Amino acid sequence: MFKKIQIPGSKSITQRALICASLAEGESILINPLISEDTLLLIKALKKLGVQIEIKDEKIIVKGNNGKFVSNGKKEIYMGNNGTGIRFLITLSCFYPDDIILTGNERMKNRPVNELVECLKSVGFNIQYLEKKGFPPVLIKKSSTFNQAPNILDARLTPSTLKISSSKSSQFVSSLLLSGVLFKNGVKIVINEDIPSKPYIDITLKVMEDFGVKVIKNSSTFFLPPSTYKPQKYIIEGDFSSASYFLSVPFFLNREIVVEDINYNNSLQPDKNFINVLKKMGAKVEITDNSIKVFPGELNGIEVDMNKMPDVVPTLAVLSSIAKGKTVIKNIGHLRFKESDRIFAIKKNLKKIGIDVEAGKDFLKISGNKQKILNTKKKIMIETFNDHRIAMSFALFKLSGLNIEFDNYECVNKSFPYFWQKFNKILDRNF
16 A cells, blocks of 8 residues: 655745735735745745735735835845745845845855846945855845935836846846846846756746746746736645655655655656656656655666756765665756755765765765665764755665664754654654
8 A cells, every 4th residue: 555645835936936926916825835944034024025924724825015115114134044035035125115134044144146146236236245245144225316216216227138147046047037027117137058957947937927927038038028926826836855755765665655746747846857867766656647656666876967956966865875886966066055065964974874975066976885774773963954955865764774863853944844743654654
């Protein structure tokens, strides 16, 4: 009998939908959103900017202001380690009629924002780094012309073209796109071709279109004509990043599993391609309209480019440790700028377990050794580096009987607050 697991809504889509709903004209209802630390930080920030938002019956109700922000004094907004949220807010905050400081925790202060900030500064916005150049916290100062002559502001800050080099994150482009409706005369965004995680831009475009804003796109240019978001009742699809941990369970527990409320065939989430990685490693997988079944079996090491799905690299690394042969995970340099330096975190923790790992600037080489893992009896403390994905992926080793603990169990609250509740049911064979 297959055991069934339900997963939360997509973190990526929830945050994009919150921005679109906040800038829409009227009330939107987000159904099946991810209610997590990152979501709550973004909601709190948007409320500080005057957007009315309420969480009720596991739905998020947003009364959008159509981008008409009311002056309410200088704001300081704390975003923890929500890199997506702070980057989305940088562009949006440029249109708030008072000064805004965007800040976060110590790790956030080492997550780059320079490419986005320099792009916005180049067209007249006044943004200052308060500590280290290129990183939060940033001060976004209102224009001196804002209250005197808004029409002058519109003319000066509505460029025909925004050019951005976005080598560290696709989120910079998504930030410009999501708040592009605030450029009253429309805007053209020209990007470079080597953006990591580019499929996440497609998710941004899809959510924008679902809220009534159509972007005209070619390979390196996006044109956003004068547009207004329309309020929606919007269903958030299940999160493939969160699903990856449970899709990996059969290879540690020797037991079939079904992950429900997830639509492989219609999703734009790049992490759905984790399924194809599993198949390449030799896994047997069955896909239906609303679920994915995975069967236990032996996995083989592979060579794979994970540039487009970085969030499941920790899961793949853990799987690679029990696969037969060597796995090469390449083109992942941008993982060094996530919630932690994930390449470093993965290497350090796999070595603690006794796995042979080689790490470079943008790759990992992992030699699988399932027998060594099964024979390991010592207690091992996993260093999460306060990174939710490190904690959730390395939890899989518990299913093989390893005596492991974590220096921070609560870091999963960032994206999957009830992860341990679901995982412990699997660990106890009670699901």
